[in-house]
Amino acid sequence: MFRSAGLRLAAVSALFLLPVTAQTNRAVPREPLPPILTPWEIKPTTNDNAPFPGHKVIGNVYYVGTADYASFLITSEQGHILINPDFEDSVDIIRASVEKLGFKFRDIKILLISHAHGDHCAGLAKAKEMTGAQVMVMDADVPAIEHPPTGRGAYPSVPVSRVLHDKDEVKLGGNTLVAHLTPGHTKGNTSWAFKTTEGGKNYDVVVVGSIGVNNARDLVNNPAYPNMVEDYQKSFRVLKALPCDIYLASHGKMYGLNEKYPKLTAGGPNPFVDPEGYKAHIQLLERAFYYKLDWAMRQ
Numbered sequence: 543m544f545r546s547a548g549l550r551l552a553a554v555s556a557l558f559l560l561p562v563t564a565q566t567n568r569a570v571p572r573e574p575l576p577p578i579l580t581p582w583e584i585k586p587t588t589n590d591n592a593p594f595p596g597h598k599v600i601g602n603v604y605y606v607g608t609a610d611y612a613s614f615l616i617t618s619e620q621g622h623i624l625i626n627p628d629f630e631d632s633v634d635i636i637r638a639s640v641e642k643l644g645f646k647f648r649d650i651k652i653l654l655i656s657h658a659h660g661d662h663c664a665g666l667a668k669a670k671e672m673t674g675a676q677v678m679v680m681d682a683d684v685p686a687i688e689h690p691p692t693g694r695g696a697y698p699s700v701p702v703s704r705v706l707h708d709k710d711e712v713k714l715g716g717n718t719l720v721a722h723l724t725p726g727h728t729k730g731n732t733s734w735a736f737k738t739t740e741g742g743k744n745y746d747v748v749v750v751g752s753i754g755v756n757n758a759r760d761l762v763n764n765p766a767y768p769n770m771v772e773d774y775q776k777s778f779r780v781l782k783a784l785p786c787d788i789y790l791a792s793h794g795k796m797y798g799l800n801e802k803y804p805k806l807t808a809g810g811p812n813p814f815v816d817p818e819g820y821k822a823h824i825q826l827l828e829r830a831f832y833y834k835l836d837w838a839m840r841q
């Protein structure tokens with residue numbers, strides 16, 4: 543879930559209004575870093591759970607998500623994999639997209655998530671009930687799936703069929719998805735890497751798990767997640783090392799869905815083949831992370 547609006551105001555106001563605390567014992571710049579915020583923090587999207595046209599991204603990879611909550615169907619003759627069932631009330635929108643693209647929702651055999659936040663995982667229980675699919679979740683996010691938060695941010699609990707560990711492979715009908723642990727945003731945040739083929743060419747696909755910081759204050763003195771900073775740093779290293787031609791993410795805005803989709807329908811080269819966009823995304827999120835860390839350490 544995004545809680546960025548308050549943070550944005552807090553970050554920007556703190557940057558300009560608060561005195562700078564000397565942090566001589568820490569490896570941080572003496573002066574505040576200039577604000578580095580992502581476009582979607584500067585201008586939050588709206589109506590994120592509205593229907594969006596399902597479409598083929600490339601090869602056997604299809605977009606079946608909503609206006610911003612990104613869901614991907616990876617198809618095979620032996621059944622399909624769905625990454626991110628999103629919110630509970632996204633599931634019917636996803637099913638409609640899957641079926642409009644000519645696939646059967648009940649042929650989904652495996653349900654995966656980017657991470658255990660409601661906008662990606664709240665629909666797991668409903669999607670599992672509708673398909674009978676196996677739910678596979680990265681080890682460190684399993685507690686949040688089986689014993690979800692109550693109150694704000696609550697979602698239904700679902701039993702995990704298979705607990706994944708870093709670099710585990712999820713295989714179905716010739717597809718092999720590698721689960722890369724990219725923690726920080728959640729402890730089990732997962733980036734999915736796999737190959738697809740189109741026109742005789744092989745492509746490396748990465749569905750980046752969220753690597754943004756929702757609340758900068760969580761980065762320091764966080765008893766619930768004391769090694770959050772080191773985890774983010776590990777995630778940036780992991781993601782920079784992954785080969786990537788097709789860069790996708792847990793939110794459409796994070797990979798330029800609204801800009802790329804019209805180009806896809808207009809014909810011409812596939813706009814989702816964007817290795818430079820991938821590098822730029824990781825770099826932007828890493829710079830935004832250090833900006834927020836710098837801000838948090840000055841509080």
Ligand SMILES: [Zn+2]
Nearest residue numbers: 543659727752
């Ligand atoms: Zn999240």
